[in-house]
Amino acid sequence: MDLANHQRILLGLIRSNYQVRPDDDAYFHRVSQSRDLEEARGNIFLWRVYVLERACVLTFTLLKQRNLLKQELDVFIRQHNISPFRETQPPDFLEALSSHDDPLIASVAKFELSLWKVRQGDPASYTVFWSVEPHSILNNLAKNIPIDEESVPKGDYQILISRDLPFLFQIDPVLKQV
């Protein structure tokens, strides 16, 4: 048994992108059919939850409220080579969600990512555009209160995020050009 081949097959089984072949060692057949493998995949998911739920509170809460957490986290785990350095995981996760089809998820993720960068000392300023009024959304997410989207005023808003602002961010309506 060659070590490189052994490790490559296990990587493929963990990531669900390797099908055990008839001529593979019986060991890999046993692993592929084991409950342990399924549980190991679940452990990887749980470890990401532990790290991300603390660092990406707003986005995490929104995904949970929309019952999208498992789906989005599974996609993130499958599509990203997630570093063991936990500090790199939140920005990677938020970056991935910043282009989400759901505009609210994208806006919240962009806002939280910008805030994370500024808190880390990034001197740049960021602007995130919203199609709904952000105050109540952010307030509810921060307090884990369900969002009633029907009651949130629609409109064009922007949040400026910068370390030069007293609270690091500022919400303003986008004034239409006349």
Place this chain on the structure above:
Amino acid sequence: MALGVTYEGRDPALLEKMLPYVDYIEVTPETIAEVKGGKIGLSAEVMSELKNIGKAVKIIVHGVSLSIGSHEGWSLNYLHLLDDLLEQVDVVWHSEHLGYTKVDGEHLGIMLAMPKTEQALDLVCERVCTIQKRYGFPFLLENIVHVIPDFPGDYSDAGFLNALTERTGCGLILDVYNLECDAHNHGFNIPEFLNELNPTNVRELHVACGVEHNGFLLDVHSQLTRDSTIDLAQYAIKQVTRNAEVVVYEFMPEAVPGLGHDTIAEELRRLRACFRN
């Protein structure tokens, strides 16, 4: 027997509660690292804390991402962090896990145990020798949890560790909770393992507790130590690992809000009383 505890920095109130009960603080370079300008480096804030802590207790380093068993090579990122940390803080010894976290540069997201074959043993021994030469002070490896079925290799678990320490002289961490997980999840025979293990090089023991999920006992370090873990550690200390110097209680930083500072301090007081004699 001394007592140690994990500490990842940035929580001086927790540290203040823990310090009266411990002789060692265990730090993990990866969790005190931060990203600045796209590069990973040690947090200056935490390093400043560690320099102060080092005046009161001994510091030991316990990495998680060296990936000493990866066929293609270990993590240079980890070694750079370790180099930086050791330049700034006096450390009694450093340690890692006997396993791998990446394959061909792709991160597994979990740590897998080495197959106990001659090829794997040769690879790990060569790297342990390189590390010992590079740093010139003790290096320990820990028995990790088997999250998937074990590969039937050339050695038993204890036999592999015995051969490793005989060839390299490296130290061992006996993670008692990991043994319990393996016994619970795979029917691992702990008495047989302890009976076969050459205990001479065991310098540190770990205790911790996770949760049971789908019938599996998970290695997540989120709970207070179970009595069975303490009993097993006490047995190992009295009957097997007589050269061990410290028992370290491990919990992950994500568990702190749930456990609470006072509860963690009380746990350390309890563990200190258990392991003092």
